[in-house]
Amino acid sequence: MPPHDNRAWLLLIPALALLALVGVLPLLAVVNYGFHDIFSLADIHWVGVEWFADILGSDRFLASLGRSLLFAALVLTIQIPLGLLIARFLIGCGRGAVWGLMLCAIPLVVPWNMIPMLWLGLIDKQTGLLGPAVLASGFDYKETAIHTWILLLTVDTWHWIGLVVVLAYAGLSAIPHAYRQAAAIDGASRWDVFRHIELPRITRALGIVLLLRFVDSFMIYTEAFAINAGGPHDATRFLSIELGEEIKGFSYGQAAARATLYFLIVLTAVWAFVVAMRQKEPA
Amino acid sequence: MTRILGFSALTVFILLPLTQAVILSFTVTMPKPGAVPGEVALANYLAVFADPNLRSAILNSITYVLVNVVLCLAVGLPAAYALARYSFVGDRHFLLLILVFRVTPPVVLSLPIFILFSQLGLVNSPLGIALVHCLFNLPVTIWILESFIRSVPREYDETVFLDGWSFPAFFFRFLIPQIAPGLGVAAFFCFIFSWVEVVFARILTVTAGKPITMAINAMFGFQTDIGMVMAMTCVSLVPGIAMIWIFRNHLARGFILRT
Numbered sequence: 325m326p327p328h329d330n331r332a333w334l335l336l337i338p339a340l341a342l343l344a345l346v347g348v349l350p351l352l353a354v355v356n357y358g359f360h361d362i363f364s365l366a367d368i369h370w371v372g373v374e375w376f377a378d379i380l381g382s383d384r385f386l387a388s389l390g391r392s393l394l395f396a397a398l399v400l401t402i403q404i405p406l407g408l409l410i411a412r413f414l415i416g417c418g419r420g421a422v423w424g425l426m427l428c429a430i431p432l433v434v435p436w437n438m439i440p441m442l443w444l445g446l447i448d449k450q451t452g453l454l455g456p457a458v459l460a461s462g463f464d465y466k467e468t469a470i471h472t473w474i475l476l477l478t479v480d481t482w483h484w485i486g487l488v489v490v491l492a493y494a495g496l497s498a499i500p501h502a503y504r505q506a507a508a509i510d511g512a513s514r515w516d517v518f519r520h521i522e523l524p525r526i527t528r529a530l531g532i533v534l535l536l537r538f539v540d541s542f543m544i545y546t547e548a549f550a551i552n553a554g555g556p557h558d559a560t561r562f563l564s565i566e567l568g569e570e571i572k573g574f575s576y577g578q579a580a581a582r583a584t585l586y587f588l589i590v591l592t593a594v595w596a597f598v599v600a601m602r603q604k605e606p607a
Numbered sequence: 608m609t610r611i612l613g614f615s616a617l618t619v620f621i622l623l624p625l626t627q628a629v630i631l632s633f634t635v636t637m638p639k640p641g642a643v644p645g646e647v648a649l650a651n652y653l654a655v656f657a658d659p660n661l662r663s664a665i666l667n668s669i670t671y672v673l674v675n676v677v678l679c680l681a682v683g684l685p686a687a688y689a690l691a692r693y694s695f696v697g698d699r700h701f702l703l704l705i706l707v708f709r710v711t712p713p714v715v716l717s718l719p720i721f722i723l724f725s726q727l728g729l730v731n732s733p734l735g736i737a738l739v740h741c742l743f744n745l746p747v748t749i750w751i752l753e754s755f756i757r758s759v760p761r762e763y764d765e766t767v768f769l770d771g772w773s774f775p776a777f778f779f780r781f782l783i784p785q786i787a788p789g790l791g792v793a794a795f796f797c798f799i800f801s802w803v804e805v806v807f808a809r810i811l812t813v814t815a816g817k818p819i820t821m822a823i824n825a826m827f828g829f830q831t832d833i834g835m836v837m838a839m840t841c842v843s844l845v846p847g848i849a850m851i852w853i854f855r856n857h858l859a860r861g862f863i864l865r866t
Contacts, residue, residue, distance in 0.1 A: 335686060339683065435805060536864070567715070590712070591707060594706055
């Protein structure tokens with residue numbers, strides 16, 4: 325146990341001041357705006373919970389919520405098993421593994437607005453490397469909803485698979501070699517090794533992946549907006565795209581109420597993560 | 608054999624979109640002095656560095672990223688030390704607070720931050736972006752530095768204090784050299800996360816101070832010179848890829864969350 329000393333707060337003052345300015349103040353402001361109708365900053369009227377009631381009662385909101393949940397669920401079911409598979413594969417590669425890790429990390433350092441641009445360039449019918457394949461298969465992300473979804477999921481997987489691989493690899497490589505040797509002597513299958521030795525030791529890493537990937541895919545904005553701006557026919561109109569539209573349309577009160585609701589969803593996810601992680605900790 | 612196949616499949620999937628960008632960036636797509644369309648040449652890169660708007664965009668990006676790194680390290684180091692060495696009333700609440708800010712998507716806070724920063728006169732300036740990127744970078748810095756400080760035994764601090772060194776002297780003369788690799792790793796992740804972020808960077812640069820990411824968006828128009836766009840994109844990838852190479856053994860640290 326580290327010594328108890330409340331003077332440690334003095335060392336936190338700079339960090340707290342900075343977070344108060346860029347985090348806490350804006351958060352309080354957004355909650356406050358959510359209860360007002362804002363024509364301009366000089367013309368603000370109290371409307372109570374009207375915006376919240378409007379949003380929660382609208383079918384459009386529920387539809388977007390459903391789409392965002394479905395997208396997040398698909399992202400998690402694709403990326404977590406795939407990332408684990410790649411990480412296990414890299415563990416078997418010995419010294420070559422670091423090359424695989426660096427490869428997977430490359431998309432993480434690409435500025436977010438360039439990711440959709442790179443992919444749209446790749447599948448461009450005239451100039452893209454995959455253009456001929458796109459033409460031959462009749463793939464049309466602009467008009468066919470299922471194709472937009474496939475493209476978005478592919479792009480998101482390309483962007484974020486490195487996060488899953490890097491964290492899973494770090495967890496897996498920390499397992500002492502003796503564990504696997506012992507399992508091999510007992511004649512355990514690959515699945516048994518994964519289920520009983522590896523999985524219990526990477527739950528923490530998986531928890532982190534789950535939280536980061538859930539929040540980012542649930543609130544996907546940059547890629548989804550650049551690829552089809554919510555279309556075709558609202559088929560990829562996710563929660564964050566509705567928020568972006570309201571901000572661009574200057575309906576600040578409603579946008580603030582919406583942002584508050586989204587923040588509460590994020591807060592719930594964080595809270596669930598913290599509760600789960602603290603249960604795992606040795607008492 | 609399966610190993611080679613697996614590695615090739617992974618390589619193709621990851622590198623395909625980038626290959627296209629690299630090829631296009633070396634292909635002249637619009638007439639330029641001394642180069643005709645279709646030719647393979649450096650003309651696009653020369654054009655990027657000759658364009659004053661793009662040059663200043665590169666400079667803007669570098670400025671706010673570096674200011675952000677310095678801010679995060681300066682503010683994060685004392686906080687990380689406090690969390691690594693002491694327990695105190697509310698330490699877990701502080702950890703929860705920074706965890707929440709780490710994962711909150713920028714789009715949720717973009718509206719109030721824009722309003723607040725325009726009242727403070729921080730719109731269109733690199734300082735504004737540098738400050739707001741601390742929202743997710745400061746937690747990352749604190750967690751990384753805390754883990755490095757924890758790996759230094761507590762007895763080390765106590766010996767220095769017994770020798771009569773003051774607290775600031777301990778910080779600058781002993782602690783910082785001890786955890787220098789940690790400062791490097793933290794700086795790497797602050798750099799990268801700030802470099803790739805676009806939602807705040809867009810909303811806080813209305814008329815001036817545009818970063819690279821926004822300058823690229825502005826290059827799309829009636830007649831887009833796609834070769835030049837891709838050259839600019841490749842330029843923006845260079846620092847990130849260089850840093851992946853330098854910090855290849857620490858890639859997992861940037862995505863750790865503490866509770």
